[in-house]
Amino acid sequence: MxxxxxxxxxxxxxxxxxxxxxxxxxxxxxxxxxxxxxxxxxxxxxxxxxxxxxxxTARPAPPPELGVRIRAAVSSARALGGFGGRLRRSKDRLELMLENIFEPLALPATGGIVVALFVFALVYQVLGAGMPVGAATPDSPTNLLQPARLEALAGFQMSELEEMTRTGGQHPLLVEAMVDAGGQAVSYRVISSQLDENTQRELEQVLFFSRFRPQMSFGRPTSGGRVILSFSQIRVRG
Ligand SMILES: [Zn+2]
Structure with a gap:
């Protein structure tokens, strides 16, 4: 050897x-x-x-917290793992995402009572029986007449209108606007209530700068269209 x-x-x-x-x-x-x-x-x-x-040589002793750290790592790995864990995590992500989306929208509602002015337009057929809105009755066949309608409401600061609808109780402010062939409101009539001068001026501004689609008769725009505008408000309680 x-x-x-x-x-x-x-x-x-x-x-x-x-x-x-x-x-x-x-x-x-x-x-x-x-x-x-x-x-x-x-x-x-x-x-x-x-x-x-x-x-x-002395054998190195493990750090005293090693056991705790290992147990914590094992339990968190168990919590994260598997289908259930993945489901939980995506649910958390979804909740966070929805929170981010809705938080800005939720802010106004949390400030107490928020009053928003909602304006919507009603179009009604003036051709039906029994509507006392003017003497002129179109000669053309009724089924070929399309009523005027609101296309865009002017975006004015309507403090007076807002104040009126806020204090006016449940009744919305109803206004009937007469629309000419060019889609312009030429006159109006307040149906529901009396207006003071300031409110009336604001209403006139809004109507003047709003766009309407004129009444159509046989496919051609004609004057004499009527549009009912309803100014109402919705209270949101936060
Ligand atoms: Zn040897």
Whole structure:
């Protein structure tokens, strides 16, 4: 047995863990070589010293919070994993998204009672029986006459109108506007209530700058169209 081979086998010789290929007499053969070879004995002594030093070194203790951290990591991995976890996470994301979308809209409603003025236009057929809105009755066949309608309401600051609809109770302010062939309101009539001068001026401005589609007779715009505008308000309680 050569010195090189013996030196490679020395750690196993010391631990009693020699390769099986050496056979049952391997330990004895290395032992007899060591008796005759001083350099291999020195190498054996070096290995023994190393072993002693390693055994004297204090084993590093794990940090005291390691167990807690491992348990926390395991439980959070369990919570995140699986289909249920993914579902929960996407639900959270959806809730956050909806919150971001609706939060700006929700702000006004949380400020108490918010009064918003909603304006909508009603179009009615002036051709039906019994509507006392003017003496002129069109000569044309009724089924080919299309009524005028509101296309765009002028966006004015309507403080007086707003104030009126706010204090006016449940009744909306009803205004009937007469529309000429050019889609312009040429006159109007307040149906529901009396207006003061300021409110009337605002109403006239709104009507003048609003766009209407004129009444159509046989596909041609004609004057004499009538549009009913209803100014009402909706209270939102936050
Ligand atoms: Zn040797």
């Amino acid at each position: 050569t010195c090189g081979r013996v030196m490679r086998l020395l750690p196993g010789y010391l631990d009693g863990a020699l390769p099986d290929s050496l056979g049952p007499e391997g330990h004895a053969r290395i032992g007899s070589h060591l008796e005759t070879c001083p350099s291999c004995r020195r190498e054996l002594e070096r290995h023994r010293r190393i072993q002693r030093m390693v055994s004297l």
